[in-house]
Amino acid sequence: MIKINEVTKSFAEKKVIQNLSLEVKNQEILSLLGPNGCGKTTLLNILSGLTQQDNGNIYIDDVLVSGKTGTKKVHFKPSERKVGYVFQTVSLFPHMRIEDNIAYGLKAQRLSKQEVKKRTTELLDFVGLREFARFYPSQLSGGQKQRTALARSLATEPQVLLLDEPVSAVDPQLRESFRLELKNYLQTLKITVLYVTHNLSEAFIMSDRIAVMGNGHIEQIGNRTEIFDKPSSKHVAQFLGVNAFKGTAVKASSGVLEVEVNGVRLLACSTLNLAGKAVTITIKPEDIMLSTSKSPKTSFIGGVGNYIEGTLTEMVQMRSTAQVTVDVGFLLKARLALSLIRELGVNVGDKVYACFNADALNVFAEGGD
Amino acid sequence: MSNKIVIVILAIIVLTYFLFVLLPIVAVFLRIEPSQVNAQLHNTVILEAIKLSLFTSGVATLIALVLAVPTAYFMATRNFHGKTIIDTLIDLPIVLPPAVAGVALLYAFAPKGLLGPILNRLGLIIPGSTIAVIIAETFVASPFLLRSAKTGFENMDRDVINSAKMLTGSRLRVFVTVTLPLSVRAIISGAMMTWARALGEFGATLMFAGSLAGITQTMPLAIYLLLYSDPLAGVMLSIILIVIAFSVLIIVKLIEQKRYGAKK
Numbered sequence: 001m002i003k004i005n006e007v008t009k010s011f012a013e014k015k016v017i018q019n020l021s022l023e024v025k026n027q028e029i030l031s032l033l034g035p036n037g038c039g040k041t042t043l044l045n046i047l048s049g050l051t052q053q054d055n056g057n058i059y060i061d062d063v064l065v066s067g068k069t070g071t072k073k074v075h076f077k078p079s080e081r082k083v084g085y086v087f088q089t090v091s092l093f094p095h096m097r098i099e100d101n102i103a104y105g106l107k108a109q110r111l112s113k114q115e116v117k118k119r120t121t122e123l124l125d126f127v128g129l130r131e132f133a134r135f136y137p138s139q140l141s142g143g144q145k146q147r148t149a150l151a152r153s154l155a156t157e158p159q160v161l162l163l164d165e166p167v168s169a170v171d172p173q174l175r176e177s178f179r180l181e182l183k184n185y186l187q188t189l190k191i192t193v194l195y196v197t198h199n200l201s202e203a204f205i206m207s208d209r210i211a212v213m214g215n216g217h218i219e220q221i222g223n224r225t226e227i228f229d230k231p232s233s234k235h236v237a238q239f240l241g242v243n244a245f246k247g248t249a250v251k252a253s254s255g256v257l258e259v260e261v262n263g264v265r266l267l268a269c270s271t272l273n274l275a276g277k278a279v280t281i282t283i284k285p286e287d288i289m290l291s292t293s294k295s296p297k298t299s300f301i302g303g304v305g306n307y308i309e310g311t312l313t314e315m316v317q318m319r320s321t322a323q324v325t326v327d328v329g330f331l332l333k334a335r336l337a338l339s340l341i342r343e344l345g346v347n348v349g350d351k352v353y354a355c356f357n358a359d360a361l362n363v364f365a366e367g368g369d
Numbered sequence: 370m371s372n373k374i375v376i377v378i379l380a381i382i383v384l385t386y387f388l389f390v391l392l393p394i395v396a397v398f399l400r401i402e403p404s405q406v407n408a409q410l411h412n413t414v415i416l417e418a419i420k421l422s423l424f425t426s427g428v429a430t431l432i433a434l435v436l437a438v439p440t441a442y443f444m445a446t447r448n449f450h451g452k453t454i455i456d457t458l459i460d461l462p463i464v465l466p467p468a469v470a471g472v473a474l475l476y477a478f479a480p481k482g483l484l485g486p487i488l489n490r491l492g493l494i495i496p497g498s499t500i501a502v503i504i505a506e507t508f509v510a511s512p513f514l515l516r517s518a519k520t521g522f523e524n525m526d527r528d529v530i531n532s533a534k535m536l537t538g539s540r541l542r543v544f545v546t547v548t549l550p551l552s553v554r555a556i557i558s559g560a561m562m563t564w565a566r567a568l569g570e571f572g573a574t575l576m577f578a579g580s581l582a583g584i585t586q587t588m589p590l591a592i593y594l595l596l597y598s599d600p601l602a603g604v605m606l607s608i609i610l611i612v613i614a615f616s617v618l619i620i621v622k623l624i625e626q627k628r629y630g631a632k633k
Contacts, residue, residue: 048531085531093551
C-alpha cells in the first residue's frame with residue numbers, strides 16, 4: 001500500500017508537485033495518467049527516494065519512509081524502501097550480462113551464490129528470458145530489455161512496484177503485445193503497482209483504477225467508467241479526448257437539465273439543481289451519432305435527446321473508424337465507424353445533424369478546470 | 370558554382386592539409402636508413418632517455434589517475450558556487466605556455482618558492498631532480514585525464530545509476546560496480562592521452578628540472594641536445610615518439626569505438 005500525504009516539490013522555484021495526496025491500495029494496479037511534464041516521474045522519484053520532497057509524508061505499507069513525524073525527519077534510502085522501479089529509459093547495466101543485471105540487487109544483499117543463482121533463474125523463467133541469460137542488453141530487443149528491467153526490479157522482492165512508461169521503450173509495432181504480456185506479469189505478481197503513462201488506452205488496459213494528474217496534483221481518481229464517463233474537470237475531459245464545453249444551465253425539471261452553449265440549447269439528464277449556474281458539459285466522441293436528417297435511425301434512451309444541426313468541418317480516417325468534427329456553433333468531435341460514414345455518404349462541408357442521448361452528457365458546476 | 374567544382378576545391382583543400390600534416394612526419398622517417406636503426410637502439414644516451422621518460426611519464430600518469438579521476442567525479446556530480454572558475458583553473462595547464470608552466474612550478478617548489486621552506490626542512494630540493502620531471506609532467510598532462518573522465522561521468526545515463534541505487538544502499542558499491550566500469554573507457558582514453566602528453570613534455574621540464582642525463586633528460590630534451598651533437602640519434606628518438614603518439618591515438622580511437630556485447 002502506498003500513501004502520499006500532501007506532498008510538495010519545487011525545482012528552482014517552479015512547483016512541480018503541489019499538495020498532492022494519493023492512496024494506492026494493497027495489491028492494486030493504479031495508473032497515473034497525465035500529459036508530459038505534469039510531474040508524474042517526479043512523483044515516482046519521490047516515492048522511490050531518489051528525490052526528496054519539500055513537504056508532505058510518504059508511507060509504504062503503513063511505514064513512514066519519508067517525511068516528518070513530530071519534529072523528527074525521516075528519509076529512507078531508495079534501497080531501504082522495498083520499492084522496485086522500472087525506468088522509462090530501460091536503464092539496464094550495459095556492461096553486465098542479463099543474468100548479472102538481474103542478480104545485482106541479490107548480490108548487494110550478500111546472499112549465497114547458490115541462492116543468487118536460484119532466484120536469478122526463477123526470475124529469468126518468469127520473464128521468459130532464460131536462453132538470453134548470457135546476452136548483453138545491447139543484444140536484446142526493446143521488449144526483452146524491459147522484461148529484464150522488470151525482473152531486476154523484482155529480484156529484491158519489493159512490496160511496491162513503480163513503472164515509468166515501460167512500454168515507450170518498446171518498438172512501436174510490438175507495444176500492443178508487450179502491454180498484454182506486462183499485464184499478465186503484473187496480475188501474477190499480486191503486489192501494489194503504480195504505473196505511469198500518458199497513454200489513455202494503456203492506462204485502461206493495465207490498471208484497476210486511474211488517477212489523472214495535471215499541474216502537479218491529482219485531478220481525478222476512479223475506475224475506467226468513472227473517469228471516462230464523468231470527467232471531473234474540463235482539463236481532465238480534454239486530456240481524455242472527451243468533448244468539453246462551458247455553458248449555462250437554463251432550466252431544470254424532472255431530471256432533465258436544459259443547458260445553453262454558444263446559443264445552442266442542449267438537454268442533459270441531471271438530478272443536480274444547477275439552473276442559472278455556469279456549468280461545464282462533457283460528452284464522449286463515441287456517444288455522438290451523425291444523421292443527414294432530423295429523424296435518426298436510432299431512438300433516444302428514455303425519449304430525451306439532442307439533434308443539433310451543423311456542418312461537417314473535418315474528417316480524419318483511421319483503420320476502421322473516423323474522427324469527425326461538426327461545427328454546431330461550437331466544435332463537436334465524434335468517432336464513428338467508417339462503414340456508417342460510407343452509408344451516410346457525408347463529406348467535409350456537408351450539413352449534418354449531431355445526435356446524442358441526454359444521459360450521454362455529463363454536467364457539473366463551473367470551476368473544475 | 371556547380372557541385373563538381375565545390376567537390377574539387379574541397380578535395381584540394383583536404384589534400385593540402387593532409388600533406389601539411391604528413392610531410393614533416395615523413396621527413397623525419399626519411400632521415401634514417403633502416404640499417405642504422407639497430408645501432409641507434411643500442412645508443413646509451415637514447416636508452417637512458419627512453420628509460421627515464423617511460424618511468425617519469427608512467428609515474429605522472431599514475432599520480433594523475435589517483436588525483437584527477439576522483440576530482441573529475443566530484444566536478445561531474447556536484448554543483449557548487451564558483452564551479453565554473455574552479456573548472457577553468459583546473460583546465461589552465463592545457464593552454465598555458467610550457468615556459469610559463471615551468472616558471473610557475475619554480476615559484477611553487479624551488480627552495481625560494483612558496484613551498485620552499487617546508488621542502489627545505491624535509492631536506493628536499495625539487496628542481497634538477499627526477500621528481501621535478503614527474504611534477505612538471507603531472508602538472509601539464511593530468512588535465513587531459515581530468516577532462517576525459519569528467520566527460521565520461523557527465524555523459525552517463527542517470528537512470529542507470531539510479532537503478533543501481535534502488536538495489537543497493539552502498540554508494541561505494543554503485544561507484545565501483547556501475548559508475549566506474551561505465552566510465553572506464555573515458556578514463557583509459559584520458560590516461561593514454563595524459564601519458565602521451567607527459568612523454569612529449571619539453572618546455573616546463575626544461576625550465577623546472579633542467580637537462581641532466583639520466584636524471585632529468587627525458588626523450589624530448591635529449592632530442593633537442595642530440596640534434597646538434599648526434600643528429601641521427603635525435604632522429605631515432607623522434608621516430609620513437611612519433612610511433613608512440615600514433616599508437617596511443619589508434620588505441621584511444623579503438624577504445625571509443627568498442628561497444629559491450631557488439632560481437633558474441
